[in-house]
Amino acid sequence: MAEIEVPSEVTGTVWKIEVAVGDTVKAEDTIMILESMKMEIPVEAPAAGKITKILVSEKDGVEEDQVVAIIES
Amino acid sequence: MKAAVLREQNKPMEIEDVEISKPGPREVLVRPVAMGVCHSDLHFLNGSYPYMLPTILGHESAGIVEAVGRDVTYVKKGDHVITCLSAFCGHCDKCLTGHMSLCSSPEVSRKAEEEPRISQGGQPVHQFLNLSSFAELMLIHEHALVKIREDMPMDRAALIGCSTTTGVGAVFHTAGVEPGTKVAVIGCGGVGLAAINGAAIAGAGQIIAVDMVDSKLELAKIMGATHTINAGKVDAVGEVIELTQGGCDYTFEAIGLKATAEQAFKMLGRGGVATVIGMIPIGTNIELHGVELLAEKKIQGSNMGSNRFRVDMPRFVDFYLNGKLHLDEVISKRIKLSDINDAMEALKTGQDARHVIMMD
Ligand SMILES: [Zn+2]
Ligand SMILES: [Zn+2]
Numbered sequence: 001m002a003e004i005e006v007p008s009e010v011t012g013t014v015w016k017i018e019v020a021v022g023d024t025v026k027a028e029d030t031i032m033i034l035e036s037m038k039m040e041i042p043v044e045a046p047a048a049g050k051i052t053k054i055l056v057s058e059k060d061g062v063e064e065d066q067v068v069a070i071i072e073s
Numbered sequence: 074m075k076a077a078v079l080r081e082q083n084k085p086m087e088i089e090d091v092e093i094s095k096p097g098p099r100e101v102l103v104r105p106v107a108m109g110v111c112h113s114d115l116h117f118l119n120g121s122y123p124y125m126l127p128t129i130l131g132h133e134s135a136g137i138v139e140a141v142g143r144d145v146t147y148v149k150k151g152d153h154v155i156t157c158l159s160a161f162c163g164h165c166d167k168c169l170t171g172h173m174s175l176c177s178s179p180e181v182s183r184k185a186e187e188e189p190r191i192s193q194g195g196q197p198v199h200q201f202l203n204l205s206s207f208a209e210l211m212l213i214h215e216h217a218l219v220k221i222r223e224d225m226p227m228d229r230a231a232l233i234g235c236s237t238t239t240g241v242g243a244v245f246h247t248a249g250v251e252p253g254t255k256v257a258v259i260g261c262g263g264v265g266l267a268a269i270n271g272a273a274i275a276g277a278g279q280i281i282a283v284d285m286v287d288s289k290l291e292l293a294k295i296m297g298a299t300h301t302i303n304a305g306k307v308d309a310v311g312e313v314i315e316l317t318q319g320g321c322d323y324t325f326e327a328i329g330l331k332a333t334a335e336q337a338f339k340m341l342g343r344g345g346v347a348t349v350i351g352m353i354p355i356g357t358n359i360e361l362h363g364v365e366l367l368a369e370k371k372i373q374g375s376n377m378g379s380n381r382f383r384v385d386m387p388r389f390v391d392f393y394l395n396g397k398l399h400l401d402e403v404i405s406k407r408i409k410l411s412d413i414n415d416a417m418e419a420l421k422t423g424q425d426a427r428h429v430i431m432m433d
Contacts, residue, residue, distance in 0.1 A: 009123065009355050013177075016185040033125055035179050037376070038160065040125040040199050058185070 004047050006069040008062045012036030017058055019069075023051045031069050034062065049073030076191075076208035077413045078198065080127045082120040085414040086207070091129070091193045093208075096142035097183070099215050100190075103154060107231040108206040108430040109133035110416040112262055113352055116329070117201070118417060121354040125199035129191065131206025131430075132158045135221070135230035145215045153223050155234045157382040158202040160217035174242075174380045181214040207413060209432065219386045225393070228407065228429045229400040232263065233389045235377070236427070237398065239350060240267025242378015242385060243325055244275055248348045252276030254322035257313050257340050259304075261289035263427045264350055265327035266296050266403055273297025274397050277323075281316055283309045286423060295402050313340040326351050334359045338372050346371040350378075407431050 012034035019031050025045040032054075034041045049071040056068045074093055077086040096102050114130045116122045138152045148154060161168050162178035182203055183190055189197035190212045191205060198205075203217055221230055240263070244250045256277040258268045261284040272280045273296065281300045282293030290301035302312050314320055320342025326334045329351025337347040338361055349372065353359065361372065378385070392398035405425040408416055416428040 013179065015179065030125070033185075035177075035182070037177055038158070038179070038181065038203055039122075041123050042125050044123070 002073055003052070004049060004071040004073055005067040006031055006043060006046060006071060007065050008034060008043055008068050009064065010034065010036045010041055011064050012041060012062060014056050014058050014060045014062060014068075015040065017054060019051050019054070021051050021054060025049065025051060025071065043068055045071060047071060047073050074209040075410070076129045076205070077131070077410060078127050078193075079118065079130055082118065082126070086130070088411055089193065091191055091198050091208070093210050093212050094188055094190050094192070096140055096212060098142045098144040100142045100212055101138055101145055101148060101215050101218060102140040103136045103156065103211045103213060103218065104139045104209070105134040105136035105206055105211055106227040106432055107135050109231045109235060109263070110413070110420065110428045110430065111235050112264070112420055115417060115420050116352050122352065123355070124201065127193075128199040128201045129205035129208050130201050131208070132202045132204045133231055133235035134204070134206035134211070135227045135234060136211070139210065142215070147215055148218065148220055153221050153225070153227070153230070154218040155221055155230050155386050156204055156206065156211065156213060156218050157234055157238070157377070157380070157386070158204055158217070159377045159380055159382055160203050160214045163216060171381060172379070173382075174377045181216055207410060207430070219383045221387055221390050222394070225390045228404060228431060229393060230390065231429060232400050232403060232427065233386050236263035237267045237389055237400070238380050238382060238385060239378045240264040240327065241271035241274070241389060241398070242380045243348050243350050243375040244268050244271035246379035247373065247375035248323050248325070248346055250275040250277055250323050253278040255279040255317045255342070256323045256325070257281040257283060257321045258325045258327060259283045259309070259333045259337055260327035260351065261286070261293045262327065262423070263403060265325070266292055268325045268327055268350065269293050269296040269298050270399055274392065279317060281313055281321070283313070288424070292402055296399055310336050310339045317342065321345050323348070329353050331357050331359050335361070338365070338370065341370045343368040344370070346373065348373055348375050350375045403427050404429050
């Protein structure tokens with residue numbers, strides 16, 4: 001079991017969270033959608049696993065490299 | 074309606090039927106007549122910039138208003154418009170200090186809980202940059218368009234919707250090029266050519282165009298370049314320093330690469346400013362030689378030409394119609410929506426200046 005951090009690649013605002021804690025995801029599944037400079041930018045799962053933590057809420061601001069969720073794989 | 078839907082990065086787009094919603098109170102339904110195929114569409118197609126899929130690309134368009142929402146008074150059915158991705162909210166700090174292109178307010182999009190503007194079988198199709206031009210209809214916020222003169226040809230108006238505004242705006246607004254100064258532009262695609270044309274309008278004394286394709290350098294001369302350099306044959310930085318006898322007052326990078334952004338900085342003379350217009354892929358850092366900063370050299374980014382597009386675009390239309398802005402030469406091919414994938418392939422080779430889709 002490894003805990004994998006899911007970072008945001010860009011600075012933006014959380015527009016929509018697409019998963020819930022306990023969901024199983026595949027690599028490259030969309031975890032959440034950020035709005036940055038009016039672009040919809042997906043945050044994708046770096047690996048397959050189970051979502052154990054979601055560290056932000058919709059409308060929150062996030063920074064580049066900020067960890068927004070944790071996956072257990 | 075029909076649209077070119079992108080389902081997977083680096084895969085061809087397919088012409089599919091999608092549903093478009095009804096205009097909300099502040100929304101406008103536009104029937105695009107002409108749409109440019111822009112290099113930044115390619116960045117999203119190949120994934121160097123991530124975007125939600127499926128989506129409909131296209132963000133450089135001109136068309137005719139088809140219907141307006143309840144609260145829209147700025148335009149009416151039949152008006153000719155250019156669309157712009159710099160939709161502004163009109164009341165944030167950035168908007169109120171005249172920097173509308175930096176507005177990041179999400180209110181020009183529909184909220185996550187609202188019905189999406191575009192969908193297919195009940196599933197959302199993500200609107201690209203609040204526009205999604207490669208379609209028969211566009212449903213956009215009223216602050217994502219500007220009214221224009223009806224004697225302006227639509228295909229050339231479309232170019233003003235992105236490449237012209239990005240290039241000319243970088244020269245006029247981001248950099249503020251002064252008459253008589255020395256300018257170099259790296260990259261002679263649609264945006265670079267527009268920057269060269271903008272520098273000529275601004276009265277720059279020396280305008281050096283840099284590219285690796287001779288046909289583009291020929292176009293650069295038509296735009297107003299006083300000198301051209303084929304960077305595939307000579308050391309562009311050394312050549313620019315020599316031609317300007319010590320470096321430029323202003324340089325513009327219109328490709329979006331680490332190497333060329335760094336070259337733009339190296340081409341500066343004392344006190345010069347490099348403006349990076351190109352979209353450098355996410356995750357790429359650029360390096361500068363620190364000591365150069367002692368000579369007060371500067372580097373800055375430019376997004377959509379720091380535009381105030383409701384003011385700028387009608388002026389650019391006038392520039393075209395009175396012969397100062399050269400758009401006829403920029404359009405290399407007029408195509409149909411169904412030819413979109415070929416146009417994207419052509420962009421990858423970098424040979425052609427610009428393909429414009431014409432709707433029937
Ligand atoms: Zn563009
Ligand atoms: Zn605003």
